[in-house]
Amino acid sequence: MTRTRGERGESGETPPGGARTRRRTDRAPRGPAWAGRNYTLLTTAAVVTGLGSSGALIAAAFAVLEAGGDGTDVGLVAASRTVPLVLFLLVGGAVADRLPRHRVMVAANTLNFLSQGAFAVLVLTGDARLWQMALLSALGGTGHAFFAPAAEGMVLATVNGEQSARAFAVFRMGVNGAGIGGAALGGALVAAFGPGWVLAVDAAAFAAAGGLRCLLDVSGMPVRTPGAGLLADLRDGWREVTGRPWLWAVVVQFAVVNAVVAAAEAVYGPQVAEEHLGGAGPWGVALAAFGAGTVGGALLMTRWQPRRILRTGTLCVFPLALPCAALAVPLAAWPLTAVMFVSGLAVEVFAVTWMMALHQEVPEEKFSRVSAYDWFGSVAMVPVATALAGPAETAVGRPGALWGCSVLIVLLTGAVLCVPGVRTLERRTKTKAKPGLEPDRTEPDQPVPGRTTTEPEPESEPESALEPEL
Structure with a gap:
């Protein structure tokens, strides 16, 4: 959001000398200069839903087990959420490039609130049946299919290009911090009170997040004009993806990686916890x-900006094989917790570098469509993997299935490193802001809080380069 003239005095001039320093000190923002109102609202909403959803993942699995289900039933309910996610993702991406993205996000939050609320009521009343849990999970997956492409890149649209890596890393710190509290608290609440109350908290979190996103200032958002049609938009997005070998190679990689990780965490993890770790509590701690x-x-990525972003990120995918191997052994609760910490740190480096690559290389007006293909590839195999996790366990045993997951992750990550673009794509040192939610920023003639008036001003893009294109 552009600052008004009144913040610099009636004439627009900044008083010289001591008055300039005093005014800057009096009006210093509480956070970084680039963290404006829209950025704060989006980050807060994401943290709120992260707190609820992290616990709800544990609660849903144990709700199925408490209703008399087995590992196959847990997998089927998990798959029922992902099937509509896969079916509607591409449509959601095209819709998000046509309609105001914040409205799509609020509508999706509303659907998630209603579906999770109904799920909680069924579990709390003791009347939950497998088909009902599967149906409500499917509604939640439908909401996420429209939310994810619309949300992707929204945070980066609120800051200028030079601050995007740091802003996204800080955003991820907040979301992942919520994951710590949500998973640990969710596991403890499931153990103490049962899964129904955790699902109710998740429903309330979706309602709160939707309300926060209604408060976004979208006055700087460019008007979106309809294209040639929905199918034409999808074909255009497909060309954007297939024209970049580094992009589709990583999408194919994570189609399998995410599938096997989901099977391990949603199906095998709760069973290993129940039989060897002591139940939901230790498993919640491991996820935390x-x-x-x-x-x-994320904290590391606020300071470290590797030059070859995709090569660095892909190397950090290898540790994702460790949790599957740890569950296959199985390791005791505390060694498993250590393994989960290492894999989480590594995959977060990948997440930040991947988003930087997309934000840097993909045109903003096509971002949601490309993001939808990215999401589609990432979740397309998850329903298959979660549904087949039970039969695979029956066929080769749980340890054999988990070792197979580890081997697939290692082989596919090694293959992606053979793609030239993955090894050579470099981070640009200067990028311009892309049009979207108007970034809150400091004017060039206003000193950044914390910098003395005697320090030289850094080189920056012209003011016009930072203005959103209307």
Whole structure:
């Protein structure tokens, strides 16, 4: 949001000398200069939903087990959420490039609030049946199919290009920090009170997040004009993806990696916890350790900006094989917690570098469509993997299935490193802001809080380069 003239005096001039220093000190913002109102609202909403959803993942699995289900039933309910996610993701991406993205996000939050609320009521009343839990999970997946492409890149649209890496890392720190608290608290609440109350908290979190996103200032958002049609938009997005080998190679990689990780965490993890670790509590702590690792990775990325972003990120995917191997052994609770922390830290480095690559290389007006293909590839195999996790366990045993997951992650990550673009794509040192939510920023003639007046001003883009294109 552009600052008004009144903040610099009626004439627009900044008083010289001591008056300039005094005014800057009096009006210093509480956070970084680039963290404006829209950025704060989006980050807060994401933290709120992260707190609820992290616990709800544990609660849903144990709700199925408490209703008399087995590992196959847990996998089927998890798959029922992902099937509509896969079916509607591409449509959601095209819609988000046509409609105001914040409205799509609020509508999706509303659907998630209603579906999770109904899920909680069924579990709390003791009347939950497998088909009902699967249906409500499917509604939640539908909401996420429209939310994810609209949300992708929204945070980066609120800051200028030179601050995007740091802003996204700080955003991820908040979200992942919520994952720590949500997973640990969720596991403890499931153990103490049952899964129904955790699902109710998740429903309330979606309602609160939707309300926060209604408060976004979208006056700087460019008007979106309809294109040639929905199918034409999807074809255009497909060309954007297939024209970049580094992009589709990573999408294919994570189609399998995310599938096997989801099967391990949603199906095998709760069973290992129930039989060897002592139940939901230790498993919640292990998932919280993964969240703690992601916070550490995000903190690292606020300081470290590797030049070859994709090569660095892909190397950090290898540790994702460790949790599956630890569950296959299985390790005791505390060694498993340590493994989860390391894998979380590494994968967060990948997450930040991947988003930087997309934000740097993909045109803003096509971002949601490209993001939808990215999401589609990332979740397309998850329903298959979670649904087949039970039969695979029956066929080769749980340790054999988990070792197979580890091997697949290592082989696919090694293959992606053979793609030239993955090894050579470099971070640009200067980028311009892309149009979207108007970034809150400091004017060039206003000193940044914390910098003395005698320090030289850094080189910056012209003011016009930072203005959103209307």
